Amino acid sequence: MLIKTIHNWELPEASATPEDVFWNRRQILQGMGLGAATIGAGALGISDAFGAADPTLDLYPAKRNETYKLDRPITAEKLNLEYNNFYEFGSTKRIAEAAQALPIRPWEIKIDGMVEKEFTIGIDELIRKIGIEERLYRHRCVEAWSMTVPWSGFAMSKLVDLAQPTSAAKFIRMETFHNPEIAPGQKPPLFSWSNKLPWPYVEGVSMAEARNELSFLVTGAYGKPVAKQMGAPLRLALPWKYGFKSIKSIVRFSFTDKQPVSFWETILPNEYGFYANVNPAVNHPRWSQASERVLGTNERVPTLLYNGYHEQVAKLYVNLGLPPHVLYR
Numbered sequence: 381m382l383i384k385t386i387h388n389w390e391l392p393e394a395s396a397t398p399e400d401v402f403w404n405r406r407q408i409l410q411g412m413g414l415g416a417a418t419i420g421a422g423a424l425g426i427s428d429a430f431g432a433a434d435p436t437l438d439l440y441p442a443k444r445n446e447t448y449k450l451d452r453p454i455t456a457e458k459l460n461l462e463y464n465n466f467y468e469f470g471s472t473k474r475i476a477e478a479a480q481a482l483p484i485r486p487w488e489i490k491i492d493g494m495v496e497k498e499f500t501i502g503i504d505e506l507i508r509k510i511g512i513e514e515r516l517y518r519h520r521c522v523e524a525w526s527m528t529v530p531w532s533g534f535a536m537s538k539l540v541d542l543a544q545p546t547s548a549a550k551f552i553r554m555e556t557f558h559n560p561e562i563a564p565g566q567k568p569p570l571f572s573w574s575n576k577l578p579w580p581y582v583e584g585v586s587m588a589e590a591r592n593e594l595s596f597l598v599t600g601a602y603g604k605p606v607a608k609q610m611g612a613p614l615r616l617a618l619p620w621k622y623g624f625k626s627i628k629s630i631v632r633f634s635f636t637d638k639q640p641v642s643f644w645e646t647i648l649p650n651e652y653g654f655y656a657n658v659n660p661a662v663n664h665p666r667w668s669q670a671s672e673r674v675l676g677t678n679e680r681v682p683t684l685l686y687n688g689y690h691e692q693v694a695k696l697y698v699n700l701g702l703p704p705h706v707l708y709r
């Protein structure tokens with residue numbers, strides 16, 4: 381019997397530099413028939429695959445919350461729409477076209493586990509019930525590139541309030557959709573390395589992190605409903621953590637007393653931890669986190685502790701007594 385093991389070099393997010401896997405990715409792209417990817421109107425977030433208007437369109441653009449300021453210009457929308465990590469749709473940055481296959485209505489979100497009463501709610505009802513605002517946030521991938529994004533959405537604390545967790549709940553475990561029929565990355569035979577990938581994509585936060593003012597559930601970007609390749613219709617934005625924590629296209633929030641094990645942590649437990657807070661002084665086992673490449677200008681700038689959000693989040697970690705390799709990886 382042939383047992384396939386996953387090698388680090390086969391995993392884009394685990395590579396020493398994104399460029400290192402260029403050839404590997406190119407082979408995968410060719411395998412998918414997407415060698416010369418072109419970006420159509422749908423992929424640019426202008427309309428969905430069938431041209432149907434988003435049911436929440438009237439809520440955009442949302443009023444900006446001026447509390448959150450940037451020290452650099454907003455990343456061009458076009459760049460953000462064409463440079464994504466969304467492994468369900470392929471292991472390159474050019475997944476925008478493939479992601480248009482994701483049906484985002486109807487979209488039900490399940491709230492379960494340690495809550496007063498489990499329930500399921502449709503995305504449009506959820507958005508209208510809570511309401512949305514705009515925030516300008518930094519976004520830093522562990523691959524050492526960064527962006528700045530005008531997100532729309534609502535504080536995660538508002539979803540927690542709606543869910544009514546019991547006092548036993550200590551963490552929230554989140555799940556992305558699972559549908560290999562439309563997401564080729566979830567289909568075992570296509571990529572050799574996907575044989576053992578633990579789909580669906582899972583992420584988690586502690587209750588204290590979920591209630592922190594910065595934790596933001598994203599429904600829109602650039603003044604309109606968020607594009608599919610960026611995680612429509614609901615994704616997370618945790619700007620002080622590496623990008624992989626910001627799970628896309630969420631279908632489930634489970635309140636639990638057990639620390640969730642994420643998608644990447646399951647695959648490479650020595651490299652991806654639960655906290656994954658940005659820290660320029662704590663390197664990933666195989667590459668430096670000291671600086672980052674700003675997408676758009678390609679300028680290399682020093683990375684900041686907690687990605688510049690020290691003031692809002694440092695208090696979450698001071699009394700945990702956890703070592704750097706646990707908090708910052």
Ligand SMILES: Nc1nc2c(c(=O)[nH]1)N[C@H]1C(S)=C(S)[C@@H](COP(=O)(O)O)O[C@H]1N2
Pocket residue numbers: 393463464465466467468519520521522556581609610611622623624625626627628629
């Ligand atoms: N479901 C899901 N969520 C995901 C990912 C993914 O592959 N699948 N990639 C993560 C990573 S590694 C990053 S850096 C960000 C990328 O978000 P962006 O494409 O909007 O820049 O999404 C995160 N959320």
Ligand SMILES: [Mo]
Pocket residue numbers: 393465521522523622623624
């Ligand atoms: Mo990432």
